[in-house]
Amino acid sequence: MMRIPLSALIGLFFTGLFFLSAIFAPWIAPYDPSAIIGDFWEPISWEHWLGTDNIGRDLLSRMIYGGRTTIFVAAAATVISFTLGTTLAFSAVVIGGWVDMVLSRFIDLIMSIPTLIFALVVLSVVPVTIPVLILVMGLLDLTRVFRLARAVSVDINVMDYVEAAKLRGEKTMWIVFREILPNALSPLVAELGLRFIFMVLFVSTLSFLGLGVQPPDADWGGIVKENKEGLIYGIPAAIVPGIAIAILAISVNLIADWVLSRTASLKGGRNG
Template identity: 65%
Template sequence: MRLREIPITAWVGLFGIALVVFCALFAPLIAPYGETEVVGGVWQAGDSQFFFGLDNLGRDILSRLIYGTRTTLFVALAATVISFSLGIILSFTAAVSGGLVDTVFSRFNDLMMSIPTLIFALVVLAVLPQYLFVLILVMAVLDSTRVYRLGRAVALDVAVMEFVEAAKLRGEGKTWIIFREILPNTLSPLLAEFGLRFAFAILFLSTLSFLGLGIQPPTADWGGMVKDNKDGIIFGIPAALVPGGAIAALCICVNLVVDWLLKRTSSLKGGRGDA
């Protein structure tokens, strides 16, 4: 693949993701002030010293935005990886096994999907201790139901193909068939779904933090920053718009990259088929 073949939209997405990752890795080194350090007056306007101004407690918004990338990115990525691992393993197992296993897994998944995700998360998080790993697991389990639905659909399409039947006739086990036969041939839609699920995890985490059941203060995260400064909008203070814009920008960047990767993998498949 040549660099000049990458479209400008993908470059924009890659740059945005790289910037967020850089901020997450080196937050203590590049942030002008500490994560919880009070440096001035409440909702002070932006100037040469405080680029985005100060928040509702007099903390530097830029510094908290940088620190917030670490929390937001880690939680969203961890939840997405766990949800994908759980959803793909269960869905592929159901598709390969069929029969009672497929029925039990699918009906339980339908039951979980029938419950509104946000309401279910709010109820569970209100009961369980508010630890970071609990938040990640709740997000992952709820999101894995969506992954299961797609994974089972694509796995059923591949499971009936001749090379899978040949593997079964050779005596290959279910693990071999799942990871060596089905998974490599379903990467294109799964890759697109991973990007969408990651963007959804960012939005879902921000929603939970805004409602008070996500990342707990004083730890900085983008959804919590919107919640802390939402009252300023009434007085024309844009402090809540900065983290809100960061959430939107990251989701757009992720979707731009996923869209490019999906088109690229699809074109490669078409090229191999034509040859």
């Protein structure tokens, strides 16, 4: 019977809490996140568990809907970056030759430009919508996934079972998904959690700078931007999203560490 350590249980609990809150936001948020229902920056009360924001909207409702937007954008961008990044990296290694060289040099070129600056430049000249934001974030982040996946797959590509598959005449995609991917899961799973948290921070940063999720939609970075002036007066409304991001980051990393150690132990048991 599989025993889950306490740290992983804590990570699963808080991560599940965030994701369930995002999924069921319309049913658990006490107020409409865009409705003004009180005075600005009201303190915590039974009516408003986290107080109100800079224009009198319920902060708890804004946080729940903001978490929904932030998690959805980050998860969708992570799926794009990992799907494209790993597929391109594994294919480049299996095919080799000029394909591998051209893709690797192109990725190096893109990585030489700071990701945040690149995103700001792109988003400043295109309409900033949720699909565009997800696509830009996913495409920019696939460079990191590509480098990791390629580094892992280079060693796997020279294994006997991969060479045997090539000699049998298997197609490139068959080798990628049946031979290389299962044996590269361990580091990729750990990286998945890190990239998801990076995406949460990335979209929050873009929203704080005004080029992320656009009003009236809420997200955690936007909530910080809206309420940052309150810090001067000791209003905690801008700190709450930062606490939420920190808890989510720690929780996801605890799960990733457990999955990584579990995968490593299973692999060691098979080798033994």
